[in-house]
Amino acid sequence: MTMTAVPFADAGLPAVRVQRQTPSGRIALTLALAALVALVAMPWWASTGTIRWILELCCYLAVAQMWNLLAGYAGLVSVGQQAFMGAAGYALFVLAQTYGINPFLAVFLSLLVPAVLAVPTYFLLHRLEGPYFSIGTWVVAEVFRLVSTNLPLVNSGAGMSLRVMKDYSAFERNVAMSLLCATLLLVTLGGSYWLLRSRFGLALIAMRDNPVAAASQGVQVGRLRFLIYVAAAVGCGLAGAIYFMAQLRITPGSAFDPMWANLAIFIVMVGGIGSIEGVLIGTLIFFVADRWFGEYGASYFVVLGLMTLAVALYARTGIWGAIARRWDAPWFPIGRRLIDPQQGTKGETR
Amino acid sequence: MSAVLSTHGLVARYGDFQALYGVDTELGAGECVALIGANGAGKSTFLRAVMGLLPVAREMVRLDGEPVGGTAPDRMVQKGVAIVPEGRRLFTGMSVEDNLRVAIDQAARAAGKAGARAGGKGGWTLKRVHDLFPILAEKARTPVQSLSGGQQQMVAIGRALLCQPRVLLCDEISLGLAPKVIREIYAALPEIRAAGTAVILVEQDVGLAQSASDRLYCMLEGRVTLAGKSAEISRAQIGEAYFGVGHAVA
Amino acid sequence: MQWLDALIQGVLLGGMYAQYALGMALMFGVMRIVNISHGDLVILLSLIGISLASAFGLGPLPVLVALVPLAVLIGFVLQKTVLNRVVGNDPLPSLIATFGLSIALQNLMLQIWSANSRSLPGYGLESRSIEIGGIYIGLLPVIVLAVATGLTWGLDLMLKRTRFGRALRAAAADVEAAAMTGIDPRAVYALATAAAVGILGFAAVFQALRSTVAPADGPAQLIYAFEAVIIGGMGSVWGAFIGSMVLGISQAIGFRIDPGFGVLAGHIVFLFVLATRPQGLFGRA
Ligand SMILES: Nc1ncnc2c1ncn2[C@@H]1O[C@H](COP(=O)(O)OP(=O)(O)OP(=O)(O)O)[C@@H](O)[C@H]1O
Numbered sequence A: 001m002t003m004t005a006v007p008f009a010d011a012g013l014p015a016v017r018v019q020r021q022t023p024s025g026r027i028a029l030t031l032a033l034a035a036l037v038a039l040v041a042m043p044w045w046a047s048t049g050t051i052r053w054i055l056e057l058c059c060y061l062a063v064a065q066m067w068n069l070l071a072g073y074a075g076l077v078s079v080g081q082q083a084f085m086g087a088a089g090y091a092l093f094v095l096a097q098t099y100g101i102n103p104f105l106a107v108f109l110s111l112l113v114p115a116v117l118a119v120p121t122y123f124l125l126h127r128l129e130g131p132y133f134s135i136g137t138w139v140v141a142e143v144f145r146l147v148s149t150n151l152p153l154v155n156s157g158a159g160m161s162l163r164v165m166k167d168y169s170a171f172e173r174n175v176a177m178s179l180l181c182a183t184l185l186l187v188t189l190g191g192s193y194w195l196l197r198s199r200f201g202l203a204l205i206a207m208r209d210n211p212v213a214a215a216s217q218g219v220q221v222g223r224l225r226f227l228i229y230v231a232a233a234v235g236c237g238l239a240g241a242i243y244f245m246a247q248l249r250i251t252p253g254s255a256f257d258p259m260w261a262n263l264a265i266f267i268v269m270v271g272g273i274g275s276i277e278g279v280l281i282g283t284l285i286f287f288v289a290d291r292w293f294g295e296y297g298a299s300y301f302v303v304l305g306l307m308t309l310a311v312a313l314y315a316r317t318g319i320w321g322a323i324a325r326r327w328d329a330p331w332f333p334i335g336r337r338l339i340d341p342q343q344g345t346k347g348e349t350r
Numbered sequence B: 001m002s003a004v005l006s007t008h009g010l011v012a013r014y015g016d017f018q019a020l021y022g023v024d025t026e027l028g029a030g031e032c033v034a035l036i037g038a039n040g041a042g043k044s045t046f047l048r049a050v051m052g053l054l055p056v057a058r059e060m061v062r063l064d065g066e067p068v069g070g071t072a073p074d075r076m077v078q079k080g081v082a083i084v085p086e087g088r089r090l091f092t093g094m095s096v097e098d099n100l101r102v103a104i105d106q107a108a109r110a111a112g113k114a115g116a117r118a119g120g121k122g123g124w125t126l127k128r129v130h131d132l133f134p135i136l137a138e139k140a141r142t143p144v145q146s147l148s149g150g151q152q153q154m155v156a157i158g159r160a161l162l163c164q165p166r167v168l169l170c171d172e173i174s175l176g177l178a179p180k181v182i183r184e185i186y187a188a189l190p191e192i193r194a195a196g197t198a199v200i201l202v203e204q205d206v207g208l209a210q211s212a213s214d215r216l217y218c219m220l221e222g223r224v225t226l227a228g229k230s231a232e233i234s235r236a237q238i239g240e241a242y243f244g245v246g247h248a249v250a
Numbered sequence C: 001m002q003w004l005d006a007l008i009q010g011v012l013l014g015g016m017y018a019q020y021a022l023g024m025a026l027m028f029g030v031m032r033i034v035n036i037s038h039g040d041l042v043i044l045l046s047l048i049g050i051s052l053a054s055a056f057g058l059g060p061l062p063v064l065v066a067l068v069p070l071a072v073l074i075g076f077v078l079q080k081t082v083l084n085r086v087v088g089n090d091p092l093p094s095l096i097a098t099f100g101l102s103i104a105l106q107n108l109m110l111q112i113w114s115a116n117s118r119s120l121p122g123y124g125l126e127s128r129s130i131e132i133g134g135i136y137i138g139l140l141p142v143i144v145l146a147v148a149t150g151l152t153w154g155l156d157l158m159l160k161r162t163r164f165g166r167a168l169r170a171a172a173a174d175v176e177a178a179a180m181t182g183i184d185p186r187a188v189y190a191l192a193t194a195a196a197v198g199i200l201g202f203a204a205v206f207q208a209l210r211s212t213v214a215p216a217d218g219p220a221q222l223i224y225a226f227e228a229v230i231i232g233g234m235g236s237v238w239g240a241f242i243g244s245m246v247l248g249i250s251q252a253i254g255f256r257i258d259p260g261f262g263v264l265a266g267h268i269v270f271l272f273v274l275a276t277r278p279q280g281l282f283g284r285a
């Protein structure tokens, strides 16, 4: 790994350095890379069943992080990202099953559909104020569901199966799934981390903290929101395409299931909004809870709902927020710290 | 002289930014005190803190000797403090009369609740406000957003008076108005004071503030830099306190 | 003839939607809050009404008399315990809080009442109809429309003429200025939500009489209320009323074209209004 601290060379100023990585961050990044390698190597150490649930976990992570990017940074609280998951899923099935395109190529081609659909959707919905925007995203997801129910191209309400996958051996499928999982996380989590550390990052964080002030300092809030919306649609689309490829079947009900919105909101709010760490923590909690308590069905969801409510009322920053207040050891530092070699840390932007 | 309203080491902040650094003031019953200072001196912040719009400690504001700092604004109104806020803050979409009626409603509600009113004996009615500013009677049905600036300011003052205040806080009521309109509005001051209402006038126009008030405070960067009888303070003193010349040298 | 019939059925359906939409328009107008559990509250009240009716053998009117005060109480408590903590400039906390509440409510209802669809016995009221020139008009839908009109009219009058209505409009225009005029915003908010949910008490009874209810039906009601409010134009109760009519008519006509197209037609009209007249049919630009 390379040092990310760069010397700050400005005449007349004391010799401060801008530090962009921390010890905790280096450990986390190393672990993340190790996890990525393990993910790619899954066919050689994991059973097909294990790969399946890890794939699900990866989809949760991806969808939650996309929601986090929307709600936590861009101030766009969507409850309809399932629209883009289903759209990409259907696109994959049509391309691979109906038109016979190689399914692993089709996964990526199918991303064009959410990208293209996100543009008019954003231009319609951004006219709605705050909470109305959210319900609007839900309506769009419902429209997608109803259209697919009536669209002969996607076999209407009966849904489609991905029979072409039978042409590949179980091992080949496992290799492909593993690579796709790794790609998904690299694109959604890695991409978000890269984005937040890029020159857009500061603008995004300024926008998160105060959109009005950010706009007055030259951040193009509207344009940035639009780009984030499209990016999140593509990210969710990739998760959807991979998820439904593993499922081998897609129906209007499953493709545009509002459950995905519930899940993303729970994960991000409980884990801690506005941070990648929060998404990891929240996903872990949700995943474990789902395995252990999922069998309790309705009561389990009552508890999840009440927990989400409690977080909104009493602990807006979630678990990671509570941790970050106590220990200053970010796993994915995105701020810049000014280091004065004589005195240690001077100031920080987060 | 017993003060009706006083502040004691009043401190206020907006998040990390401290805007007031221990402000001590006093307002006698029936008195008119002017508060002057440059832009950003903290005058509006002072009024907002007194009104309970910013979190302050209980002991920092006293009304008739009773500590009231941090009391919610609607409770402050019931206790007899009303404000003509910076920027007027009228209820857009509502008519002139409805804007005034909101205050009447609340005063009546408070009177009903408390039995006898805790507020002033001003006895302000819609009719008296109309006598004070006749144009408001004429424009009673007009939506406030289509009034001129001066007329809007009259609605804001009328609304505050109908809260039946013993203490009236006015934030730059002359701002952006033509000299003739300013005279018209300031002509209402004696009538307001005749009812026994004490007034704090925040003003940018130093001459106007000096001539309309009994006493005067000058603020600079969140502190009081000058206090005294309006008639006795010289222009030079004000200039020094206003721009902090003395402070800069020291 | 068939289209005239669809138009009439649409208007009548709109009467049902108006009963959901009024409360949402009121709450958003005053607090800038959308209660995601809006539809779930209707269903909850319906199910309580159905249980009351079967336990005590009550007819629709006594159920209504019992449900509306209960709804008012629920609204008041909801505001005091949840919404007053999340009102503010940031829409996120209120959305998340009511979203969590919605999930919890739906699943709680599922546990108590199971996933079955139920309805409120109308003792023949639901099957009576009047024939006008070959078109049969159900008596119940006409009552629903009449009640919706009455509620809209009453709410509008309350906002314009009463002390509480003025306080509400003042708080909607500028909360801080309202507080500086002696209004306690939290008290006004609590009453506004009590009124909004109270109206849902009517909606609950009529929904359960007109068709069936099941624990999972809430989100659909939320979406219809929302579409009606946006189509009509935010900030006016008559706008919400007209928006409900437009939505009802769109769905009824869509349904005549193809039964699978009814709900979708409503969504499409909503999106069309959003594209061409984002302030709504009655909104100020
Ligand atoms: N909402 C706010 N958030 C942060 N800082 C604020 C806020 N309002 C005022 N300030 C700051 O507090 C200080 C005092 O402001 P205040 O509005 O009290 O000044 P003022 O004396 O009323 O000035 P003016 O004559 O311009 O009205 C200023 O530095 C201002 O920038």
Ligand SMILES: [Mg+2]
Pocket (backbone or CB within 6 Å): B043, B044, B045, B086, B171
């Ligand atoms: Mg000011």
